[in-house]
Amino acid sequence: MAKKEVKTIGVLTSGGDAPGMNAAIRAVVRTAINKGLKVKGIMRGYAGLLQEEIVDMDSVSVADTINRGGTILYTARCEEFQTEEGQKMGAEICRKHGIDGVVVIGGDGSFRGAGKLSALGINTIGLPGTIDLDIACTDYTIGFDTAVNTAMEAIDKVRDTSTSHERCSIIEVMGRRAGYIALWCGIANGAEDILLPERYDGNEQYLINRIIENRKRGKKHHIIINAEGIGHSTSMARRIEAATGIETRATIIGHIQRGGTPTCKDRVYASIMGAKAAELLWEGKSNRIVAYRGGRFVDYDIQEALNMTKDISEEQFEISKLLVR
Amino acid sequence: MAKKEVKTIGVLTSGGDAPGMNAAIRAVVRTAINKGLKVKGIMRGYAGLLQEEIVDMDSVSVADTINRGGTILYTARCEEFQTEEGQKMGAEICRKHGIDGVVVIGGDGSFRGAGKLSALGINTIGLPGTIDLDIACTDYTIGFDTAVNTAMEAIDKVRDTSTSHERCSIIEVMGRRAGYIALWCGIANGAEDILLPERYDGNEQYLINRIIENRKRGKKHHIIINAEGIGHSTSMARRIEAATGIETRATIIGHIQRGGTPTCKDRVYASIMGAKAAELLWEGKSNRIVAYRGGRFVDYDIQEALNMTKDISEEQFEISKLLVR
């Protein structure tokens, strides 16, 4: 693809929000301005683009935001932008506002839109922003580290009361298609069982047997981490209580995992990625996703990245099972 | 009541656990030992008493516990102890183990049992331990301060994502009969609406109207704190979304609120109350509840205390409504 000089860039957040998005926005804005570019904020993702909710941004616009959860640009879903017509209108509006490059912070769906915009002549760079870690081309996504710490701290607390009452606890963490949060918490909280969308076979009898067996061996609690993608924690708790005679409670951590001040890693990595996205646009690149892989920040072609697949680490899963007595 | 010299005391936790119970246990044990008494730990509340799960405790037994959530003595419900027969057996077992005084940490139900034990000749002192603050004779209960901070911090996080997505959020906090956690969080988190068991009339239409009105005025989110005693947060969210057209999500914070390292206030007040309980037993007192009222630590006759009533502060409720723009 021929390189094109960009003068004004836009930045938007799309899909579910994630802690660290503001750090990324801040880095995009300040790096771009440092390179001599102008920056516009596109509110509410692609929906705001189509409604021309576009504001000028400067260095001050992003002051005191690095430590704040959520996204100062707001976010929304947008079905219209999934149509060819919507995409063309989006590109047209970019041109109308003099925007010749856009940084899109979001997940796979958002990158698909970015790819379309790129094909329509607007340079685009994607940044992986999702707490679920479910973007194949990268080992890191903005927000995962914060979300997994939030979940872990919540589970530490549930564990206290679960032990006091000698209960079984099923704790549901986020992750619709991907079990990364569940797996990390499983290890970090020393959970007796971890139910992952990628692995769980629905064998509740196996869980029930393990609970009964552990109780016989004198364990005071039994913690099951359940990923959102499996769900049904409340009814599962009822069935397990009925089958084991052991008091069993479900806790669904929910949207707490989406918010909160970002961890150090999320602030630092999101900042580096945001800086890199602005640099790539400045260099005239388009249709790329910034990723972290093999310990380095790299970038991939959008379509190539969307075709990649990844799985949870088998090694990590094995260790999680091994380390629970 | 004639005073009786006690030589050995027992301590138990009963009902739902609460952060700070360990600080109270530690203070009971160390104060009693300091006064020359012997101390025994009664495991799993009244249930453990009836099963004679009784262990010797010394200063070291409670080392490194002040900062830990849950209760090192475990807790359980016990229907048997609600019968006269159970109570007599409990008193008998105390005598058998040389226990002539018991500190009972729990809620109203636990105090009723303590009153019975006292009538059967075992000196008893109650300590108010419940996250719900629903004990009439006292302005403070062990665990409330930690629980309300845990809930508040969780709601701060939900608010981040609620704002990013411009959603309405219903957040359910603990409190079956009492709305204290809901009311405190309502003020501390600047919630648009607070639904209290003591006040809520079920008028969902009023909520719906307020949400629509606020949205017109440009508010980016609408936070409703709902007490467990009202419940049904998930179905309420569905109805509100249907009626307003505004995306509405429910989060039930749940058992997270029961655990975690206690706040400074919970550690300090639980320590003072625990010390006071041991002193009262040492002085030969019985059938008393230690309370904090009017800025001072005091104690009440158990039956007198159980007959008291209290309500949420109307002033605080009015202020909560006033301060939300």
Next chain:
Amino acid sequence: MAKKEVKTIGVLTSGGDAPGMNAAIRAVVRTAINKGLKVKGIMRGYAGLLQEEIVDMDSVSVADTINRGGTILYTARCEEFQTEEGQKMGAEICRKHGIDGVVVIGGDGSFRGAGKLSALGINTIGLPGTIDLDIACTDYTIGFDTAVNTAMEAIDKVRDTSTSHERCSIIEVMGRRAGYIALWCGIANGAEDILLPERYDGNEQYLINRIIENRKRGKKHHIIINAEGIGHSTSMARRIEAATGIETRATIIGHIQRGGTPTCKDRVYASIMGAKAAELLWEGKSNRIVAYRGGRFVDYDIQEALNMTKDISEEQFEISKLLVR
């Protein structure tokens, strides 16, 4: 004092900042507006008043501030306002800007200024804002609860490493004239010794003997909480290490204790106090300090309040010593 109708009020923060000041400002602003008053923010305390740094405030000015540390109005010391001339000029500037009532959030020094302004015809209400709890008329000051929790959490962490290395640790917490933070942390962290400005006699040999004795009894660490008012933690550590042969380290927690998101109690109490201050002005009251005493929110005449004295709780101090094994 004859009551005077006020139409426009100012609000300022003065002296050291404290978490919860923003909650108080928010409550002042919104309550006043609700009563039909106008509100102006006076920046940088009395210094900003003299320089006429005065801005209009409305409900939106205080949106999203309840959870933020620091003070959105900034704060500063002001020697000029301690002179009669400065005070007259301050009253003059208030009149010039149509301000006929002022809420002053700060400590004793700030209240003295408020008393002068009141005598010069500007109605004033003081709110106790200081992390040190060193205001005699009140059992609660805005910021103490947050500061003491921040200090406690820091000390919990120091204790971990102090135990790993079997060290003696001297941890200096804030409190120049008052040992409240030290005393609360002393209990909450189970410190072996607590050095309070109100009590410490400088007998280092006593400390040294205790450390040696505790080590003999097998204790793995020795935590000394030292109040800022005693200070010299680093040299004390050197002397203790030399005398005991036990590795001893000093940690000065410092300004960390002044910041951070306020605890639930600080948010709720600061909100109630702010609301009360605005109401008092609206009722035409002047020269009063809002206080929390005996479990209730009350208000005192400024001069009367400044003449009160208070001391740390002897009971609490005794318990702190008793509970350490």
Next chain:
Amino acid sequence: MAKKEVKTIGVLTSGGDAPGMNAAIRAVVRTAINKGLKVKGIMRGYAGLLQEEIVDMDSVSVADTINRGGTILYTARCEEFQTEEGQKMGAEICRKHGIDGVVVIGGDGSFRGAGKLSALGINTIGLPGTIDLDIACTDYTIGFDTAVNTAMEAIDKVRDTSTSHERCSIIEVMGRRAGYIALWCGIANGAEDILLPERYDGNEQYLINRIIENRKRGKKHHIIINAEGIGHSTSMARRIEAATGIETRATIIGHIQRGGTPTCKDRVYASIMGAKAAELLWEGKSNRIVAYRGGRFVDYDIQEALNMTKDISEEQFEISKLLVR
């Protein structure tokens, strides 16, 4: 090196403690037991080895430790083990206790000792445990993630009060030879200046000019992160205040950074590394360090690893400067 079958392994922590060490110990113990090995805990590092402070460990010994800061095995420095004689005695004691493999958790100094033990016929595996990240062969060390988050949260709080008072703040973080904590916090807290042992040239006049310049541009605070290796924060603050006329305060975060419950990353990575260390011993390997590099867990020859060098990331340092307005 010929592989040797091991039957009993020891585990010790050495040098400064770091959050996550307990997670590593737990993983070593449980993995080893799972492989059919016996495990002994060596207390107080090499010092405890020489004093034969050796205890049997099983699965239960490490229950409820994954979330605890510090090290349950304690740690100490040991000059004697730096001598050939000490090392021989150490190997002898291992043999006496039937220990034919040792996992050493610590830093470079500890690995040097491990290398010596290995040469003397005791199989050894090193795990990188230090909050400073200053081990050349690995991109991750146990404890860094927790320490950097602790420091960041503390700096967030200092920033609140620094802004309220419009001060300059110098905040000293740990890192004697390495500026990783300083650099990460510098980015994460949006610090105006970061002083790294690897880069700082002592040019205080440059700092002073920047502070004055920033103040002219309207910045409300100026945060300087200073690494321990540069130190002298208090005197630097005095000089800067004298030169700029702007109130300047120093905060030395200190040992707080060494403690606290480990973050999710520290728990998970320390667990994986601990499991890997036990596996390597079981496979008969010796003289290796487990590392994380290029996104994978790998292992290196000890001497090879000790000869590696690394530097802070120039890219990260450049970004840190760029992102501050």
